[in-house]
Amino acid sequence: MSIINKAAAIGGGVIGAGWVARLLLNGIDVSIFDPDPEASRKVGEVMKGARRAYKQMVPSGLPREGKLTFAKTIAEAVADADFIQESVPERLDLKHRVLAEIDAHAPANAIVGSSTSGIKPTDMQVAMKKHPERLVVGHPFNPVYLLPLVEIVGGEQTFPEAIEVAKEMYASIGMKPVVIRKEIEAFVGDRLLEAAWREALWLIKDGICTVEELDDIMRYGFGLRWAQMGMFQVYRVAGGEAGMRHFMAQFGPCLKWPWTKLMDVPEFNDELVDLIATQSDDQAHGLSIRELEKIRDDNLVAIMDALSKQNKGKGWGAGALHKDYTKQLAKLAAKKPTASKAAEKAKAGKPVKKAEKPKKKKKG
Amino acid sequence: MSIINKAAAIGGGVIGAGWVARLLLNGIDVSIFDPDPEASRKVGEVMKGARRAYKQMVPSGLPREGKLTFAKTIAEAVADADFIQESVPERLDLKHRVLAEIDAHAPANAIVGSSTSGIKPTDMQVAMKKHPERLVVGHPFNPVYLLPLVEIVGGEQTFPEAIEVAKEMYASIGMKPVVIRKEIEAFVGDRLLEAAWREALWLIKDGICTVEELDDIMRYGFGLRWAQMGMFQVYRVAGGEAGMRHFMAQFGPCLKWPWTKLMDVPEFNDELVDLIATQSDDQAHGLSIRELEKIRDDNLVAIMDALSKQNKGKGWGAGALHKDYTKQLAKLAAKKPTASKAAEKAKAGKPVKKAEKPKKKKKG
Structure with a gap:
């Protein structure tokens, strides 16, 4: 099972912030890039709501939250991530610019998921000059931190292996991935x-x-x-x-x-x-x-x-x-000390494995 | 608040039987007409499922069930009913025949509801020569005994008062009536x-x-x-x-x-x-x-x-x-003795008020 060690979120609107909340509440560190000067406050609001909901889901106590970092550039946000989720507005030109930037700076083995509600991955991945094969659509439903569904769609250049890894990564944070069999606008x-x-x-x-x-x-x-x-x-x-x-x-x-x-x-x-x-x-x-x-x-x-x-x-x-999800969160909470600075530091220093292509990683 | 004292169901398919179940479980006597020789068994199956669900809803015990009678003709079924629900297949010619028959034999003050999913009441009520003004569409959703929604639609000849009475009658058996503002095929x-x-x-x-x-x-x-x-x-x-x-x-x-x-x-x-x-x-x-x-x-x-x-x-x-609904059922259960033959007989003999037009009846 592939898991997410370090995530990046590009875009912190309702959907982007929902991804951030789900990831952090699963104990995963997230680096986010959003040029909106209000981004920090807005993500904070979503996080507050998500934390409240998760407390009801796991009354025995939540896992230690992942660390959230606001990056100044896309390059900085994706630098050491193995999972990157793009949630910028639905304009193909913007998606192209953002995906080109992500592709240029992300580790070669990182999976890139797009939150688009309807643009075909084939039309987006043309902007990725290095590794278009690791782009998948990972279309979530609002509120992302609660609704389990994620539609996974590959484009013409997407490797089947990338779809497999993405499926496992989304499932590892409590989601229900459904792989769409043929690429069409707006999916299902x-x-x-x-x-x-x-x-x-x-x-x-x-x-x-x-x-x-x-x-x-x-x-x-x-x-x-x-x-x-x-x-x-x-x-x-x-x-x-x-x-x-x-x-x-x-x-x-x-x-x-x-x-x-x-x-x-x-x-x-x-x-x-x-x-x-x-x-x-x-x-x-x-x-x-x-x-x-x-x-x-x-x-x-x-x-x-x-x-x-x-x-x-x-x-x-x-x-x-x-x-299963609430059990998993409770188990994770039992394993990790709550808000331990030492643990956070140790985690931040952990080397991230790099590889040429997306590949399956075993759960540690 | 208008309530239902005696109901008739014309048609005992999935929808008709669902109405029968909801009515009986609310302690209302129902007379049903369905020419299918299997009707009794099929209604029995639906009733079994509905009873099972209602037991979960009201663990303190259900009201005494209404009495179900299989009538040999539509005329017999509707004779002393103040609420008649038609649930025959979606063919206008059939609806016309059935509604004409209901209209000819039902008490003048009885409300006639049609379960049609999409035929306009204006197109149906032309077949009712005596009292077309008391026809409403009362479109339920399967399973009728559990899903609360009922769309109420009046036709050109329907009196606003009939819509009001129908609304109260449906609400009295735990439903959520939504009155559609303009008549269109298939409603909302x-x-x-x-x-x-x-x-x-x-x-x-x-x-x-x-x-x-x-x-x-x-x-x-x-x-x-x-x-x-x-x-x-x-x-x-x-x-x-x-x-x-x-x-x-x-x-x-x-x-x-x-x-x-x-x-x-x-x-x-x-x-x-x-x-x-x-x-x-x-x-x-x-x-x-x-x-x-x-x-x-x-x-x-x-x-x-x-x-x-x-x-x-x-x-x-x-x-x-x-x-509210489960409370109402529990209250009703507390009021009435369980399966009392005497009470059943007394109820069956109660005279049904007749009037020229649908009118509001006070809860007894």
């Missing part, structure tokens, strides 16, 4: 999200419902199903004794009915933005983003914890993973 | 589901992922979010300190990117059905539909129970409702 998660989002915009724009009503329709309805089984297995069960074929025969024809507006894209103008933003303010019922964030995190921890006790105690889906 | 829930389903079929057909991988992407990722906050509030929080407007500005443009295949419909041929059915078999890992159903129900109860303890103990979303 964001295709489904975009489809629903586009339809949702139509429904709001046409006054069929408000954002609060639409959200309620999700969270009192199919959202509860999808937290534990995806749509295919849900439909398999819904098919009753006759199963999937019966379900498909029954619902196949609706595809031809006028049940969606998907043939067109709503115009994304100020009026629509205003409508949605205003309705969203109403929906919040005075709760601040920070308060909503806490509620969201508490809910996610509670759901995963509840699922961890299902399936005859073996746990189910994200709950089974959650069970 | 199934528009979102259709959008995601259509995209999912493309992803499977094109070999981007298998049904198991797609399901994992949902249940380890955004499914966990949607069980407690819908997409708009999730995105509000994801926008970070800048909130919804920031999020919209950032993600608005992706609508124009080639992130979905939604402009077209995949051909629904045998090849696609085979591909999906085979992958679905693999995904089940040998678990039967019944076993999966139990797991699903246990998971749903556990998730709602977990959410009932959040938000400083007040409960959140479906969890807050679940808290």
Whole structure:
């Protein structure tokens, strides 16, 4: 199993900071680069929320946190990292500049993951002159420190070995890697999200419902199903004794009915933005983003914890993973002395192995 | 608050039987009509599953179950009902025949709910010659006995008062009614589901992922979010300190990117059905539909129970409702003697008030 010894995060927005939080809480040192003068405060806020959630997950005590360093350049951030996660805005020119810089200065054996929600790795890795073969998309879901899913996508130049190592590295920090079989824009998660989002915009724009009503329709309805089984297995069960074929025969024809507006894209103008933003303010019922964030995190921890006790105690889906993850964190906490300066120093001085290509490392 | 004194269910498939289970477990007598010779066995199976789930929800003991009667005709089933739920297959001609029959024989003040996933009530109520004004769509989500959501939609002839009474009746059996503001095909829930389903079929057909991988992407990722906050509030929080407007500005443009295949419909041929059915078999890992159903129900109860303890103990979303619902069931159980034949008889003989139009009834 490949593990992460030293990580670098390029970009400290909501997603980048979420990665930083997950890594630090797993006891891994992280060097971050973000030109935003507010970066330190923003990462601190995310870290505070993540620490709070993890304390609920592992009441017996958390592992010693990794050390966070703010680097002045990308070169400095990636210098001794074996895992680098890029989370800069979704512009191909920016991704190219950042990845070229990472590639030029990172150890040759480091894995480079991109948080992009939709850009194809093949289109990004052309900017990497030295080792394009170690780029993978590692697309997470917000909040990164809690949601386990990471979509792994390789480009034309990506080595299968790099995908394997990335998979193990993400799994080592409690995640559920799903390798996408063929490279397409937006991969799988964001295709489904975009489809629903586009339809949702139509429904709001046409006054069929408000954002609060639409959200309620999700969270009192199919959202509860999808937290534990995806749509295919849900439909398999819904098919009753006759199963999937019966379900498909029954619902196949609706595809031809006028049940969606998907043939067109709503115009994304100020009026629509205003409508949605205003309705969203109403929906919040005075709760601040920070308060909503806490509620969201508490809910996610509670759901995963509840699922961890299902399936005859073996746990189910994200709950089974959650069970293993919290056990792993507790074990790590038991092993390491809490906040030992000496241990930190010793760790910082540990040499990082270098190699020409990504290769599997055995857990120490 | 209008409550249901005596219910009729027309159609006993997965959805119809789910309604029967919810009603009976709330202590309400139900008369069902379904021409399927297997109907009794099938409803019995669903009832067994529902009873099992409800026992977990209310460990202190369930209310005395309502009495289930199998009627030989629609006329017999609806004769003394004040709430009638139609759950026959999605064919307009069939809906017309069934609704005409219900309308001809039901008490004038009875509310008629249709479980249709997408047919407009205006198109259905033309078949009701006596009281089309009391038809509403009451679209539930499977499993009906557990998922709280019911979309209520009125047609052109529906009285606002009927919508109000229906809303109260559904709420009285632990549901979350959401009234859809404008009548459209497939309402809100199934528009979102259709959008995601259509995209999912493309992803499977094109070999981007298998049904198991797609399901994992949902249940380890955004499914966990949607069980407690819908997409708009999730995105509000994801926008970070800048909130919804920031999020919209950032993600608005992706609508124009080639992130979905939604402009077209995949051909629904045998090849696609085979591909999906085979992958679905693999995904089940040998678990039967019944076993999966139990797991699903246990998971749903556990998730709602977990959410009932959040938000400083007040409960959140479906969890807050679940808290009230389980309390209500426990209270009902404490009031009524268990399985008293005398009480059953007394109840069966109670006269049902009739009125010309749907009107609000006070809780007895």
